[in-house]
Amino acid sequence: MKKLTKQMVEQISIGAAVLGTGGGGDPHIGKLMALRSIDKYGPVDILSAHELEDDDLVVPVAMIGAPSVMVEKLPSEDQIVQALSSIEQHFKQKIRAVMPIEIGGVNSLVPIVAAASKGIPILDADAMGRAFPEAQMVTFHLDGYEPGTVAMADERGNTVTxxxxxxxxxxxxxxxxxxxxxxxxxxxxxxxxxxxMKASAIPETLTLASSIGETLLKKYKGEETAIQELLHKLQGYSLVTGKIAGIKREVAGGFTKGIARVEGMHEDHGRRITLHFQNEQLLVMEGDTPLAITPDLISVLDRETGFPITTESLKYGARVLVIAYPCHEKWRTNKGLEVAGPCYFGYEVGYKPVELLHTSEVGE
Structure with missing residues (x-):
């Protein structure tokens, strides 16, 4: 097992926000919580899926709710540990490791808090390969596993199983x-x-997030920018460069929902793009033409730094680059599209892989 360093936490906070497609909560909050927990309890081990024994118990740990709420009501270590302890009591078995349920924003880092406080490793895997807004949108569900006993806890000390x-x-x-x-x-x-876990979880996504963060933290090097390197790494496509010209956002039913309009700039001057999100970016349209469709990944990056912008942080006038890249193959199955495709979210477009929507070379 390798150690999770503070530098990796910094990198994961950036990379997971990219893979989180705008959702999963504010990564800055998760980073601060994870760093504080490492300072308080010591380093956390990272466990690879192949290192698991068949009977090891692994528990996903996450925050659920509207990302906009978590900006103002920060998660607490106590409620995270309380939810985990409830699961441990139910199974009457020592937990071997925790893991992120999704590789997005704060939810990639919340398990580090639990791992540090309990003195157990974090698994280098997740169950989405990105972030999604609903609890059943996981590879476990696609593969026929039931959620089992669920534990939830709030900051007041309430716990529900x-x-x-x-x-x-x-x-x-x-x-x-x-x-x-x-x-x-x-x-x-x-x-x-x-x-x-070995059969169903998506492996090495924490490592991928760390690698993405490392790429974006590099300084620009001549013609090869950090964003270009990122597109090559993700086999991604640059959809539009522009500024946020309008945004409508609300918290409803436990989600942050909305639409953002992007007006093209520079080489994209005159283009008008619409982003549709429910916690995560789910659809990009140019007029009646889709440019990227869930479950493929859509990320909004700061035009100058390449750093990801979450849906609750989108602001009028922000200069952005919108990119898209392929999802894990499990999401492109009939079951995957039924669970997290455009029809599920009420979008009247048929799914088409992002690479088939674009004829330009990968990374351009």
Whole structure:
């Protein structure tokens, strides 16, 4: 096992915000929490999936709710540990490792808080390969695993455990509880054993996030910019360079929902792009033409630094670059598209892979 360094936490906070496609919560909050926990409890080990024994218990740890709420109501270490301890008590088995349920924003870093405080490793894997807004949108659900006992906790000390019949009911119950818990809560679900984790989780996504962060933290080098390097790494496409010309955003039903308009600049002058998001960026349209469609990944980057901008941080006038890149192959199956494709979110477009929507070379 390797150690999770403070430098890696910095890199993961940036890289996970890219992969989080605007959702998963503010990565700066997660970074500060993770760094504080490492200072308080000591370094955290990173465990690879192949190092798991078949009967090892691995528990995903996350925050659920509207990212906009978490900017004002910061998660607490106590509620994160409280949710995890409830799962441990249920299984009556020592937890081998925790993991991010999604590789996005604060939720990539929240498990570090739990790992440090409990003295256990964090698994280098997640169950989305990105961030999604709903609890059933995980590879575990695609592969037929049930969420099992779910534990949720708020900052007041309230803890709830429940046993949903499937992932869809888990989401419905969790979202209702989240609203009552003030718009955000700590959550543990899909606690699985090593054999099942190795079969279903997407491996090495923390390593990928760290690599992306390392790329974007580099200074520009002549013609090869950090953003160009990023596009090559992700097999991605630059969709538009422009400024945010309008944004409509609201917190409703435990989500941050909205639409942002981007007016093209420089080589894209005269173009008008619309971004549709529900916690995460889910659809990019130019008039009636889709440029990228969920479950493929869409990220909004600061035009100058290349750093990702979350949906709750989008502001009028911001100079941005919108990019898109392919999702994990599990999301392109019939089940994956049923769970997280455009029709599920009510968009009247058919899914088409991002690489088929664009004829330019990867990375250009």
């Amino acid at each position: 429940y046993d949903p019949v499937d992932g869809n009911w888990s989401e419905k119950i969790a979202r209702s509880l989240t609203v009552q818990m003030g718009g955000s809560a700590a959550m543990c679900d899909y606690a699985l054993h090593g054999k099942d």
